[in-house]
Amino acid sequence: MYHSVDHYRDDPHLVTVSPRRFEGQLAWLRARGLHGVGMAELLRARDAGEERGLVGLTFDDGYADFATRAVPALVRFGFSATVFVVSGRIGSYNAWDDGPRKPLMTVDQIRTVAGAGMEVASHGRHHVPLTETGGCELREELEESRASLEDVLDRPVTGFAYPYGVATGREIEAVRAAGYDYACDIRPAEPGRHALPRTYVGDRDRRLRLRVKLARHELRRRSRV
Numbered sequence: 362m363y364h365s366v367d368h369y370r371d372d373p374h375l376v377t378v379s380p381r382r383f384e385g386q387l388a389w390l391r392a393r394g395l396h397g398v399g400m401a402e403l404l405r406a407r408d409a410g411e412e413r414g415l416v417g418l419t420f421d422d423g424y425a426d427f428a429t430r431a432v433p434a435l436v437r438f439g440f441s442a443t444v445f446v447v448s449g450r451i452g453s454y455n456a457w458d459d460g461p462r463k464p465l466m467t468v469d470q471i472r473t474v475a476g477a478g479m480e481v482a483s484h485g486r487h488h489v490p491l492t493e494t495g496g497c498e499l500r501e502e503l504e505e506s507r508a509s510l511e512d513v514l515d516r517p518v519t520g521f522a523y524p525y526g527v528a529t530g531r532e533i534e535a536v537r538a539a540g541y542d543y544a545c546d547i548r549p550a551e552p553g554r555h556a557l558p559r560t561y562v563g564d565r566d567r568r569l570r571l572r573v574k575l576a577r578h579e580l581r582r583r584s585r586v
């Protein structure tokens with residue numbers, strides 16, 4: 362689970378990985394015979410029993426640096442990824458947090474990354490914690506974000522990622538009812554197709570820490586099957 366790939370001076374929420382570190386992390390995956398893919402592709406492969414060697418790469422929030430920094434590196438490695446876009450903030454900035462302002466992808470950038478083979482999925486409309494929404498707002502966050510991204514892309518949007526990684530049974534059921542095929546969580550109490558666990562990767566993650574994180578993720582994954 363990534364957010365932003367860029368040079369930075371101030372990163373209080375630890376959402377940014379420097380371009381150089383990011384390349385190193387992709388090289389580390391490749392050196393271990395692992396191949397980065399988007400979540401829809403990973404799940405298709407898993408359904409077919411062919412997920413061996415694949416690692417799902419995700420980028421939350423849809424920062425403009427996904428288009429300008431992450432995608433060129435991913436393409437160089439022959440990898441792909443899923444980016445979870447906040448549909449009500451396209452072309453704007455991360456107004457939901459108090460960290461440094463970071464521009465978000467424009468419509469053109471979203472279309473360009475999709476054209477480069479990246480999966481574009483939904484991160485809701487306004488980046489609100491879904492557990493704090495009423496029934497009507499919850500439905501709108503899920504259904505309108507999906508519809509507006511499908512308008513932009515002219516193709517189905519099948520994935521969702523919970524803002525702040527917060528979801529209880531109610532939100533998980535709502536995501537399923539809204540027609541999403543899968544949803545990414547962070548540390549779900551009960552993992553499932555609509556509450557997929559992810560592992561945070563940050564700028565301090567070099568070889569040793571990546572090895573520990575990969576092993577821990579494998580353990581978590583296996584313990585639920």
Ligand SMILES: [Zn+2]
Pocket residue numbers: 421422484488524525
């Ligand atoms: Zn987010």
